[in-house]
Amino acid sequence: MSGERAPSQRVDPLGWLRVERLGKPLNRRMFVARVKGHSMDGGARPIEDGAWGLFEFCFHEGLAYDEGRDQPIVLVRGEFRDPETGSYTIKRWDRHAPEIRLVSLNPDKTRFPDIVVPFEAADPLRVVASYTRALGPADYARRPKPQRLPGRRVVDGRGGLDEQSARLERRIDAFFEGLPNPDDEDEAPSADGWRSRLVCLGAEAGGLHVELGPLLGLPPFVKKLRVVGAEDRDAVLLAANARLRAARAPMSPASGPWRVEAIGFEDEADLGLDRLAAEALPGDAVSVFRLDAVGDGQRQAGRTLALGQVYRLLLPPGLGEEGLGQPLTSGWRLWTVNLTAPPSPLTHAALQALGLSVGEAWPRLSWALTPPVAWRTTARGEVYPVFETGAEVAVQVCGLPGDEAEPADAEPASVFLRGPTGVERLTLPLGGEALVSLGALSAGRWACALIHPQTAVRTTTLVFEVADAAVPRVDAAWTVSVETSPDGGVELSTLVVSAPPGWPVTFSWRALSVAPLATVHADEDGVVEVSKVSQALVERARRVRVGDVLVDLAELGSEARPCDRRPTVEQVRAELSALWNERQGLVRARRGAWLALIPAWFTPVCALLGYTLEERRATTAHSPDDDPNGLAVWRLLVDERDGAALRRRAPRVLVLTEDLDATLRDRPDALDRACTDPREAILTDGVRWTLFRRGNRRRQTVWDLGEALTDDSFEALLATLAEGV
């Protein structure tokens, strides 16, 4: 380059570096630069290749720069050719007529010779800056930060990679530790993480939902939560679910505001559930929900919709054009707006009429192709996907800006991937969509971000995990437990059933036949809610002495629990006394009117004695038409257990007569005919009762029911007439 003027060279700053322990005041002329070359690697204070050096701009013409006996180290530009650095060099300045010597400190003068410039050739020399000293790691706070320009992000070069890597690393840490995202200014979490929010799913999935949780710290005595809206619209959630993860309850958009209460502890103010109250949706404005990466609509306060995103808009009655969106309840409508492509003029006009504008670009990043093997929840209730180690993970990018306007200003966005093995970047083509493979990833925590150089285009980040053996297990195990009652039966109110989550469990009552009562699906913790079924079972068990509760889990198996009930003498006496007190007048007044007295008197009395009265009136074996003087016969049926099976037998008949004494005295043959099979009859006029055995002509005990209920003969009455007491 002899004879040529040294070319000027544009120097772009990399950024700012915080310097500490300098020992002298900083000024605006100071800068830090990385030294390149080995020519100054020598002497008492060597300047090594790659060291960060502190310089101060001075700009002297070479010939005029005379520091006397001092020989400062300076940054010089000239027409020379430094073997390592060209026309710029850092050397010790030695001005001594008739020459200026730029001295290398490295003792190897063969490789690193001094640069000698005679005075007559020194015009082009410029001392650009004086060197102060090298900076050690203790002298600066962090690596140089890329210079930040207004409206721009640092995405390019090593600086961009480093910056986005650090940002994504912070995002990963915050996400999995359950902390607020340090780079996200929109979130305002509560102190302990309890939160409720409104989420909008598709119309077919229920539309608007109130989402609670996770409610870490909710006392264990709270079993159920009720989300209460206006007009007594409510929904019940299991507290066990809401403690550990977000739980949702579908609600009509018209039913706000909503509050949450603990069932059974509605007056307990210290539970903190008042913090979960949610305001009603406005009745005169559209409510905006932006679809997240998993397709759930998250509520947005702003009225500006972003290009590249998909929205669900809830329209109150009377707002917006008729026919816009899908109808929901109470006149509300749900309109899904897809802005991954620029909206049509009609859509644009409809949005404007609703007070919405389409503004900033916010390209959408979502999972594609490879389904996760599991979804897990952080402590803050944020759901994230888990992929299998080695799975080829892919993401879809939509709504990239670039093609539609001002192509000269168009800049590509980039996908950054940060994980255990480092960070990687892929620059995307301009505009439209792109499908990006993240490759086959190793186990660990990862973040994938779509980042545009312009801050006007919002960033989207997906956080996920890659793990071995992450496929969830659904176990076929199930259990049935119930406590035994003092009388040897079962306490149906203590019935507890567990099954695989979501599994249908059919509850049936089995007597002589099987009567299915209800099918209940287990919840996500495998608990089967049996309270309503228990009531039906208790009612069935109350009416019969023998029966089974069947719990059927289809191909997984079934279990039968016997519910045999043997009432005590006191129980029968009490119930029969109540019945007698209520209806004795009717019995006495309507004697002989058997058809009327059967349902009102004889059926319940026989039930208390352990019999079911057959509906159909029996006839005598020898003479079907032989029924003089009001002698009417019904079979008495008893259900009893025969091993595992239940069977019904007819041990006796009920013979009704208006004159019991006369029948016993004058018509034993007729009674014999009534007792062909079975061979015993309970003979009664409603008030007086006795047992007749076929062929027996001896005097039998006759009980007056009203008297027997109040004296010691009641036990003998039961012993003779009753079954199963």
Next chain:
Amino acid sequence: MTLSLLTTTAAIDQLQRRLGATPETPEGLCAALRAEVHARGHAPRAVTLDRVRRLLRPACDIDEERLAASCDALEREGDLILAPGGVLWATPPRAVPLLNGSARLFTSLPTPALATALGRAPVAQGAARRVEWDTRLEGAITAIGGRVVSPETWAGLHRAPPADGAFLSHLDERLVWESCPPGSLERDGPLDWRGWAPEGVRPGWRRGLSDARLWWAKTSFGGHRRVWTAGGGSPATAPFVDLSSDDADRARFALSRLTSATATAVVEHVGDSALVELPKWLPRPEYRWLSLQAEAAGERAGNACWRLPSAAVDHVLQLLANRLGVLERGR
């Protein structure tokens, strides 16, 4: 890791490797649906369909109806459970060994995970999966939380009553014990109730029937309600009991049996096999039993078609006649 742009062709290849089938085929759609539901444990059906569609969209445009039909097939097979409220649930593994040396597999567990657990790859045909069976696989099934069940236990015919008058009497008994008040399903607005008309040119759901006992309506969120009344009006005006879809299907056959318009089967013999056309709404036990005897062979004229050996036709028709009152057309 290596970030790269994927072409549509590469995307389809990747999807095919992952699902074990071409994405648009019934096998591919079923694989995608199983994976989605099993990963989440449970999710609303409508949301699941939407998510799967979006997941596959970069590779191919999935027909919504075909995806929904695949979801219905998985639920009918037993790989997924559809609970009230329209929520799909993952299921544990159940293996049903058959006499021919294979076993049918029923679970939401994706095929790759199933293959890893069993040490051999199941073969998929539509929503059905089978594997070559030997007794050593019992331990493998148990190890992943599953059960090995006999064909009889799987079908569960012994647990389900025949579709006849006694079954309908049980429904009437439930009306006595546990009926719900009229109109109680219509807090959010009136439902479009249709009554089951077993008679006429073609049995079906009709509006405007006042004497129907079995009713169906689609709810505003896309779910279905099936109920039983005592007659004299729809559930909007008469007390009712809720029915499972299975009980409702059984009631359809029972009602048809009581009328002159019994359900029919159409049999077409082709060589050594036969194609049997049956109503699509077989109750679950009968469907399961039949699916172990025959192969699903599409649809014809709104009915489901089944292919089975000609020698087995009489046995199949006999059982369906006994249990559901289905008679062969022309007999």
